[in-house]
Amino acid sequence: MKRVKKMQYESPKSIDDAISLISNSPGNVRLLAGGTDLLVQMQSQVADPDLVIDIKNIKEMKEFKKEDGVYTVGAAVTGMEIIEHEEFGSDWPGVVDGVKLIGSIQIKGRASMGGNLCNASPAADSIPAMIASGASAVIAGPNGRREVLVEDFIKGPGKTSLKSNEILLSVKFPIKKPNSSGAYLRFTPRTEMDIAVVGVGINVTMSDSGICEEAKVSIGAVAEKALVVEDAATALVGNKITDEIIENFISKVRASARPINDKRGTVDFRIQVIGVIAKRALKMALERIR
Amino acid sequence: MSDTVAYEEKKLKIIGTRPIRPDGVDKVTGRARYGADINLPGQLFGSVYRSPYPHAIIKSIDVSAALAIPGVKAAITGDDFEDMPSQFIPVGEMVVNFRDMTRNVIAREKALYDGHPIVAIAAISESIAKEALKHIKVDFEILPHVIDVVEAMKPGATLLHEEQYTLIERKRLGSEPTTESPPKEPSNIAKRLTWEKGDIENGFSKAHIIIEKEFNTKPVHQGYIEPHATVATCTEDGQVEVYTCSQGHFVIRSQCAKLLGIEVSKIKVIPTELGGGFGGKNNVYLEPLAIMLSKIVHRPVKMVMSRNEVFRATGPSPAGHVKVKIGCDKNGNIVAADAQIDMQSGAFPGSPLPQATITCFTRYDIENVRVIGHDVTTNRPKVAAYRAPGAPIAAFGVESVMDELAEKLSIDPLDLRIMNAAKEGTQTYYGVTFPQIGFLETLKRAKAHKNYNIPLEKNQGRGVATGFWMNIGNDTTSSLNVNDDGTIALTIGTIDVAGGSRSSLAMMVAEEFGIDSDKVRVTTGDTSQLGFNFVTAGSRGTFAGGIVAILAARKAIEECKIRAAKTWNVPLDEVVWEDGYARPASSNVGGFDPLSLADIAKNATKTGGPIAGHSEKNVQGAGPGFGTQIVDVEVDKETGSVKILRHTVIQDAGKAIHPAYVEGQYQGGAVQGIGWALNEEYIYGDDGKLQNTGFLDYRVPVASDVPFIDTDIVEVPNPYHPYGVRGIGEVPIIPPTAAIANAVYKATGIRFNSLPLSPPKVLAAITKK
Incomplete structure (x- = not known):
């Protein structure tokens, strides 16, 4: 006779306790921060965990600090905390562009950027912006901590490089270069409360004479995960940003997109529009440097 | 029109103002009780196993493994319901065939759309009920399906109903229509409806310019925020109570009575606050299942749809394939207009074809018109009305x-x-x-x-x-009681579908009495408190509800005048009602001080008892x-x-x-x-x-x-x-x-x-x- 199982809930106070729980629990274990993905998945019976570990009561998970120019954003820091952090917003406006697009204000009051990262949706709004910023994921496990670039952290739809006994601790941003800025733009049929049909995160550093010194471009929702488009960055670096350079940049972005046809958009539409959105994101980032 | 209430131009005090909405505070604070907010002691939770296929024969259903799960109390299938004869009855803005309705509530021979209910379960918790669904085994024979309306009309298309022969209906203004013999082969075209006026060929022959085009629209959902929810309880002596969010609890009662073979008097439907309907909450989905489950388990059963279920199994509007041809003379006067409207009705016949064909060109004065419509069954949920269906x-x-x-x-x-x-x-x-x-x-x-x-x-x-x-107008009832302090309790039976009709009715009653509108409290009565009310549909709520509320108020005012006449000991025709007071008709009547509604109410016991008015009417003249x-x-x-x-x-x-x-x-x-x-x-x-x-x-x-x-x-x-x-x-x-x-x-x-x-x-x- 089958009994309906009961889900367990734990709320550890330290990283070590959390790792111990996750390492020693058989069955399906899920971490909970804001719960805006997990609870929806449970409600729709996509997720059916035996144990839910709430990480919100671990102090380090809620830390949001800047030390020696390096921001560390704890995995459970909410979207609204990030949006309301003025200095972070002026240093990494592209990341805030992305976070702002995650659901409604109410959702962002709970949802964390760390959760958006671990959920690893190909259409996640904060991920291309994090990648373009050169951010890395700080991971804690039984054998200590390790850091990995966000683009390497994401492996595929819903898949990350976290091992079954590891936890995302925070996202770390490098020291911001002078004369640099970023932007994230996406295309959605609706203005809000929607999911990216295409998304572009970009960061550029310009010289005083208007030459692009450095660039990083990441595109979302056009492959199994957010991609880094090195060709598009190369098209910009060493050049003044003229219309001709922008056209070349657009074509490189389009060439690297490999979307699918689905209910959210066609291949043709996504390839066409990702170029348009990339152009607009680039212009937005340049405008922010000025 | 004979049975109508005439417009009278007069100076207005209340009507046209913007008082604060009486249901507003409850709604913004979360106090308002919607369907899913209702809980009864000892209730079980119902859940529905739905077809994963758009078209399949149900060969067998095995619920034994589900019933073996501790906490699962009952499982029902289409076999638990009596079959119904094919019979068309108007309900809401649509015509209902109970043979189809019982099959839409729970499938019998075939699953006809993705999401079609096949088994309903009652269990002691929502999670157990959901778990139980995973253990239901249905042996399906999957059939080819047809979704698109144009595809479904083609000869040789997959048939949803093997015995469906096109019904022909022709109407011609002013003369007998030419006859048209019905097709001999069954098809997905349930009905072919034609309207004609004048001579279309002759009309187009006089045109200077003719434009003819083809159009396609997709099915869209009403998109109400509140999912369907109900709690039903059935006692051992066969008394049924149903709480439900609908646009017409009397119609829900009628449908449940018919589908379950219960006398109308034994079913009481209590309306909850409605979180949107837009035509989609005129018909039963969960209610008969909850009643049947409750009857078996002897406990109340609560059922709430998920959004997924709402989209897959409740009424969207149809998709339409439309051809339009209009001809004008040189000056732009329309000389002829012709249209064909093919509408998806979903799994069962009954799209809003009459409304689509009637409204098609109406608003223009055209001499020569023809509109042909087809009602077409496809493997999609049965369509429901959607705002101007x-x-x-x-x-x-x-x-x-x-x-x-x-x-x-x-x-x-x-x-x-x-x-x-x-x-x-x-x-x-x-x-x-x-x-x-x-x-x-x-x-x-x-x-x-x-x-x-x-x-x-x-x-x-x-x-x-x-x-x-x-x-439209249609059957509407209202009951009005003057309280002992001169305030008014108005009971209505036509649901306020959140448009604010309760407030509008209070304002009309207040205008009649000459009092402030906040002195009139409007409550929606359950089905045991009033006579039958049609669903709130066809833009009838404030119009029809208003007429019966006004007539109820006028009866109560007449009674107030009788009480004043008694108090003053004068003939009734020497009392008038003005600005909230009974007054002597002229100074000849005597020097009586005017009596307010509150004065009359206070003395009602002495002058004959409580004062009330009511009205029941098939309202005409929309x-x-x-x-x-x-x-x-x-x-x-x-x-x-x-x-x-x-x-x-x-x-x-x-x-x-x-x-x-x-x-x-x-x-x-x-x-x-x-x-x-x-x-x-x-x-x-x-x-x-x-x-x-x-x-x-x-x-x-x-x-x-x-x-x-x-x-x-x-x-x-x-x-x-x-x-x-x-x-x-x-x-x-x-x-x-x-x-x-x-x-x-x-x-x-x-x-x-x-x-x-x-x-x-x-x-x-x-x-x-």
Whole structure:
């Protein structure tokens, strides 16, 4: 006779306790921060965990600090905390562009950027912006901590490089270069409360004479995960940003997109529009440097 | 009209003002009790196993493993319900066949759409009920399916109902229609309906210009925020109580009684607050299942749909395939109009074909008309009414062709409509001759509106379109009691579907008595407290509910006058009621001080007992509704995105009782129309399964998608309502699709003949151009 199982809930106070729980629990274990993905998945019976570990009561998970120019954003820091952090917003406006697009204000009051990262949706709004910023994921496990670039952290739809006994601790941003800025733009049929049909995160550093010194471009929702488009960055670096350079940049972005046809958009539409959105994101980032 | 209540022009104190909504505080604080908020002691939770296939024979059902789970108390299938004979009965704005309805509530021989209920379970918790569904085994024989209306009409198409032969109905104004022999082979075409007036061939022969086009619209959901929810309890002696969120609890009662074979008197349906219906909550889905489960388990059973279930198994509007042909003379006068409307009815016959065909060209005065409609079964949920059911589908085609005619004739699109507009005395092709109506007024006001004259910039365009809805009255009851302090308790039976009708009815009663509207408390009675009320549909709530509330008030006022006459010891005809007081008719009657309602109420015991009034009526004389809308759009030519810059609704309300609620209806209808035009659509995979079963991928507009919708209330009184009220709920959703498509044409030079105008479609067309 089958009994309906009961889900367990734990709320550890330290990283070590959390790792111990996750390492020693058989069955399906899920971490909970804001719960805006997990609870929806449970409600729709996509997720059916035996144990839910709430990480919100671990102090380090809620830390949001800047030390020696390096921001560390704890995995459970909410979207609204990030949006309301003025200095972070002026240093990494592209990341805030992305976070702002995650659901409604109410959702962002709970949802964390760390959760958006671990959920690893190909259409996640904060991920291309994090990648373009050169951010890395700080991971804690039984054998200590390790850091990995966000683009390497994401492996595929819903898949990350976290091992079954590891936890995302925070996202770390490098020291911001002078004369640099970023932007994230996406295309959605609706203005809000929607999911990216295409998304572009970009960061550029310009010289005083208007030459692009450095660039990083990441595109979302056009492959199994957010991609880094090195060709598009190369098209910009060493050049003044003229219309001709922008056209070349657009074509490189389009060439690297490999979307699918689905209910959210066609291949043709996504390839066409990702170029348009990339152009607009680039212009937005340049405008922010000025 | 004989059985109508006449309009009287008079000075108004309450009507036309904007008092605070009485149900507002409860709604913004979360106190309002919606369907899913109701819980009964000892209740179990019901859950539904639904077909994963769009079309399959149900060979066998095994619920034993589900029933073996501790906490699972009962499982029912179609076999637990009596079969019903094929019998068409009007319910809501649609006609119901109980043979089909019992099969839609729970499948019998076949599953006819993805999401079709097959088994219902009752268990001690929601999680156990959901777990139990995973252990139900159904042996399906999967059949080929058909989703698209045009495909479904083709000879040789997969048949949903092997015994379905097309029903032929022909109507011809003024003479007998020619007969048409029904097809000998079964098909998915359940009905072929034809309306004719004049001589269409002869009409077109006189045309200087003829435009003929084909249009396609997608099914769209009503999109109410509140999912269907019910709690039912059935006692050992067969008494049934049902709490449910619906647009008409009396109709829910009738349907349950019929489907379950229970006497009407044994079922009490208690309405909850309604979180939106828009036509989708006129019929039963969960209620008969909950009652049947409760009967078996001897405990109350609560059932709440998930959003996924709402999308897969409750009524969307049909998809439509529409052909429109209109001919004009040199000056722009329409000489003939012809249309064919093919409508998906879903798994069972009964799309809003009558409404679509009736409204198609009505609003124009045309001598020669023909409209042919087909009601077509497909492997999709049975369609339900959706705000002006059918009309927007026909109007998209007709108003797009009107725009093209205006362009070809170099006539302003509003002028073309003005010169052809129906007015008082116009004979429609479906038989009605219009009384006083306000269509021309809306067109003229649109032409003069500041929004029609704002200069546009690059990539922007302006479009107009119009809409018509018949409006209805129907069975309505109300009971009014004067409380001992002179306040009033009004009990109504026509659900306030959140449009604010409770407030509007309070205002009409207050106007009659001459008291403040906050002295009138309006409560929706359950089915045991009043006579039958029809569903709130067809824009009847404030119109029909208003008439019976006014008549109930007039009876109570008459009684108040009797009590005053008694008190003063004078004949009744020497007492008048004015401004909230019984007064002597003249100074000759005597020097009596006027008696207020409170004075009379206080002494009611001494003068004969409590004072009340009630009214029960099949309300007649609904005033037809007309509207004109102006839309400005901007098209992003790089992404295909259409932004609504300005949207103006100009519509005849007859009389706006509470203008803010009238504006709210105009704005709400326009926004639903914007959704229909731009992004809303049901997306099916090749497997016949619905792919977008949530609000993330079924894109209802959000607040930031729409501008503030400007409104202009035209008031041409309905001659058959004491204050001139016309229904207003349906009309505002009719014009937006065509107005937007016409505006997009002006911005891009491209005519779009299929909805929605989603970015991929618009961008592909721009790129091709």
